[in-house]
Amino acid sequence: MGRLTSEIGRRIDWLRNSIRNSPSSGQSLMEILISITIATIVTSAAVGALLLTTASNSRNRATELATQYQQELMNNLRSVAESNWSQIYNLNKGTGSMYYLATFQQLPGTFNVTFNSPTITANSTSTNFNTSLVAATSGYAGDNILINSLPFTVSVINGTSTLTLNTSYSGTSTTALLYRNFSIRTGVETITTNKITFSRWFSIQNIFRDTCGTGAISTATATACTVATSTGNLTGILQDPSTLQVTVNITWSTGQAQGSYVVSQNISRTSDQVIRFNDWSGGLIANSSTVFTQPTNQYSSTTGSIVTSPGVLQLSQ
């Protein structure tokens, strides 16, 4: 034991002397200082790069989700336009009018409806009309709902389990199913996913076309429509009632950064219906100003141009 202690002491002394007497003894300190400097610079740069990467990934995720939400809304709006054009066309135009779309949803449980009564009551306590439906206001007709496939709108929500329809139900059922149909509400929708809060809304604008509203899209000011007497060609820029520009806006906040996404698209009314009359056996009616509101086998006759306005097709004299 004594020999071992003596040997360790001797080696420590030798190490001290070696360091003290070595010509490169100062080099170790310099190397340590240089190493610390390099390590600090590299680590700082690496941490900065990783923080940047994390923030970038967060932004990418938000952008991907925003793209999905934009596509979802645009596709749903196309569906609404295809099934019920007027539901979109009759909205207020301009970017200041913000809307969002409540999607199709079955409300849980069954419902009581009574013949000739506009009141509905829920059988299930899990139903909450206040959170799933929006009633009519001064600028809104109320959510569209389907009860046993019959369409209604919500006039008043009387509580979590009772509401009043816009019209009375024409039957009686204690097990009716209730669906919220696509409903365009005023305001902004909030969606929270992966700790990212998205705000989504859309607005619509009229579209104008040359050839009296039927040709190429034009951004010029609307003009009067004229018909060339010699060729019958139409000239003038008019609003096209079958095309709308829809602008979808999405903004998001991740807590650290904000972003926004605005996409505009044209939506057109593409449904086509034709009524063909081939029975005119009712003959000519004397009063040519008679208004037909349903198919008939009578007709009136006149010469001149066809004059149209929303909901009216008239033979002018």
Add this chain to the structure above:
Amino acid sequence: MSVNNRESGIATLPTILILSAIIIVVAVAAVGIAASLATTANSQRIASQALSDAKAGSDDAFMRVIRYKNCPATIGCPSAYTLTIGPNDVANVTIKGSAAVGVITITSEGVSLGRRVKLQTIVGVDSTTGLVNLESSKQIPD
């Protein structure tokens, strides 16, 4: 003896250099992956926009076919035209066929920031009543 001292003294620097190199490689790789993901996300957004442009062009042509029974025609329903949707978005539309044949083919190429998506829509046209029906719509190679 002095050789051993030098070797023990310079051990710190190479170690730090090697570790630094590893950290730099990892950091550069992470930044590269992040940049790649950003490009992918942006590319997905542009592709989605191009597809929407193509749909808008297809719908526009469909509506013209409804309005103009003799489509494609010089007035109102040209056989080829460009629909401007936004500052960076257009749809190049071509209309082929005729109501007499009973089938009209609409090809709409949506272009958004250089990204192109092409849709082909087949519509059936009743030559007597002018009734237009959608037969099919699909994305085709550009």
